[in-house]
Amino acid sequence: MRGKDHNLTLYYEVLLEMTITTKLDTLHAAVTCNKWMRYFTTFTRLALVAGFLPAGYVKIIGERFTDLHNNQPMGHYLEALHHTGYYYTFIGYAQIFAALLLLIPRTVVLGTLIYLPIILNICLLSLAVRFEGSLLTAPLMVIACIYLLCWHYDRTKYLLPFNTPPSTVLAPDSKFPKWFFAMVLIVFLAVGFTVTHVFNLMPRNTLTDCETQCDDSTNPAACKAFCEEIHNKGMDLDQSLNKYEHSLKK
Incomplete structure (x- = not known):
């Protein structure tokens, strides 16, 4: 069987x-x-x-x-x-x-x-x-x-x-x-x-392009700081994003 x-x-x-x-x-x-x-x-x-x-x-x-x-x-x-x-x-x-x-x-x-x-x-x-x-x-x-x-x-x-x-x-x-x-x-x-x-914040290709997102941000100053860190200071993307997201929780 x-x-x-x-x-x-x-x-x-x-x-x-x-x-x-x-x-x-x-x-x-x-x-x-x-x-x-x-x-x-x-x-x-x-x-x-x-x-x-x-x-x-x-x-x-x-x-x-x-x-x-x-x-x-x-x-x-x-x-x-x-x-x-x-x-x-x-x-x-x-x-x-x-x-x-x-x-x-x-x-x-x-x-x-x-x-x-x-x-x-x-x-x-x-x-x-x-x-x-x-x-x-x-x-x-x-x-x-x-x-x-x-x-x-x-x-x-x-x-x-x-x-x-x-x-x-x-x-x-x-x-x-x-x-x-x-x-x-x-x-x-x-x-x-x-x-x-899918992303609420992008590094964009230039500093100027990046800062165009900041007007609609809940924290424009933190957004501009993110763009400055990415394009002028060369900081790590994940670190800058974590710093920005942390600022939104304050």
Whole structure:
């Protein structure tokens, strides 16, 4: 009986896996045969390419990535990164390489797999130091990479921990996927709203920009002191934030 029950359990597990993979294959085939979805995918690829080519070129020629002041939190990081020598150049070549692979249909998946960890690191860095220069674009680029991996599910599915049947092939479809593009707009607005409202105080790129937040602050003097510490004194971001938040409790 135990053997029979075990075999029955395995049967249901295999059946469940086949059901999931079959549904995913069918969904993937339905999506990829739509011409509007193909247009959007091409746009996504080119947008990611445009995001890395200039950034990578600047690093390869050895120039500093931005003109942020060294006292600014992101400026601290970029200045240190600029002085790492060939590591700085290596990142540039990696960005260029990933971007070029995205231009070639046969190497899109490889390019995305290289692109994703780089942009994910930039995304986390932007959130950590509250850098508004890539606070919106970096999360969207991470989502774009995940989208491309889903688009090429017929290739990436072999990385998943379950068996996959042959891909389903459907006839080309020219119907405009309004619900998909509505979801794209919703995601864009949701990410934009979240990253612009998640922090009540930002270091901004310059002292003047930082102080524009102080008029709406509950403690304008503490806000201006925060900006002064960040941009003129080069103090640690977390320490300055803790000092500012402590002043609000008084």
